[in-house]
Amino acid sequence: MVLTVYAFTCGWLTLPTALLLEGETGKTTVPVPAYLIDHPSGCAVFDSGLHVETQTDAERRLGRLAPYHEVHFSAGEEIGARLRSLGRAPERVDLVINSHLHFDHCGGNQQLPNATLLIQRREWDAAHDADQIEAVYYDPADYDHGHRVRTIDGEHDVFGDGSVVCLPTPGHTPGHQSLRVRVGGADVVLAADACYLRRTLDELHLPTVVYDREQMLASLRRLRALRDGGSVIVAGHDPETWKTVAQAPQPLGFPN
Numbered sequence: 001m002v003l004t005v006y007a008f009t010c011g012w013l014t015l016p017t018a019l020l021l022e023g024e025t026g027k028t029t030v031p032v033p034a035y036l037i038d039h040p041s042g043c044a045v046f047d048s049g050l051h052v053e054t055q056t057d058a059e060r061r062l063g064r065l066a067p068y069h070e071v072h073f074s075a076g077e078e079i080g081a082r083l084r085s086l087g088r089a090p091e092r093v094d095l096v097i098n099s100h101l102h103f104d105h106c107g108g109n110q111q112l113p114n115a116t117l118l119i120q121r122r123e124w125d126a127a128h129d130a131d132q133i134e135a136v137y138y139d140p141a142d143y144d145h146g147h148r149v150r151t152i153d154g155e156h157d158v159f160g161d162g163s164v165v166c167l168p169t170p171g172h173t174p175g176h177q178s179l180r181v182r183v184g185g186a187d188v189v190l191a192a193d194a195c196y197l198r199r200t201l202d203e204l205h206l207p208t209v210v211y212d213r214e215q216m217l218a219s220l221r222r223l224r225a226l227r228d229g230g231s232v233i234v235a236g237h238d239p240e241t242w243k244t245v246a247q248a249p250q251p252l253g254f255p256n
């Protein structure tokens with residue numbers, strides 16, 4: 001089994017640092033990552049970044065979140081273009097696995113029209129509940145595009161060989177999941193918003209806005225245990241870590 005993973009930067013966001021680390025001041029500019037996972041049985045995208053319309057009309061697209069985010073997102077950085085730059089047709093992506101349904105993680109789903117959406121059932125249900133849409137900052141315009149949807153409950157082995165596994169890491173949102181991929185002899189956990197920054201994990205320092213603090217702390221402890229066991233944890237929006245991550249067309253890889 002040969003698995004190849006490619007990392008893309010699908011834009012950047014500048015936001016108050018307190019939104020990443022409670023109590024901090026100033027602003028931080030963070031990457032918006034997306035990944036292509038090439039498996040002999042199929043090809044998957046893990047998180048799809050921002051909706052392409054965010055390039056031209058961020059204010060409308062982000063709605064009530066617009067005042068907190070300055071968007072740096074140019075033509076050619078959207079997931080469809082990133083895939084095409086690798087010679088891959090977005091229409092041929094089999095699976096889109098979303099960590100969760102916030103605008104900067106699933107906004108590109110619309111560019112993957114034939115993919116099946118793989119998501120934790122709790123996340124999908126929350127994102128279709130009027131109260132939760134309001135409270136957890138979902139926007140159905142990011143994810144309701146008529147995709148085939150496969151909901152899962154808990155840990156899920158995507159291709160049945162242990163190479164790509166969804167790990168529930170709730171707390172940031174009700175059904176957040178991280179993705180463990182086995183590349184270059186290493187277990188790499190793409191933590192997404194279960195862990196915004198390396199400091200989130202090192203210091204168990206939560207952001208200001210959290211769906212469930214206890215759940216998020218439990219998820220961070222789980223990620224720490226994986227790190228202690230030798231896994232590489234890739235924080236979801238860490239600008240420093242991101243500099244060290246090989247980007248497409250180079251495959252993702254870490255020293256053994």
Ligand SMILES: [Zn+2]
Pocket residue numbers: 100102172193
């Ligand atoms: Zn989020």
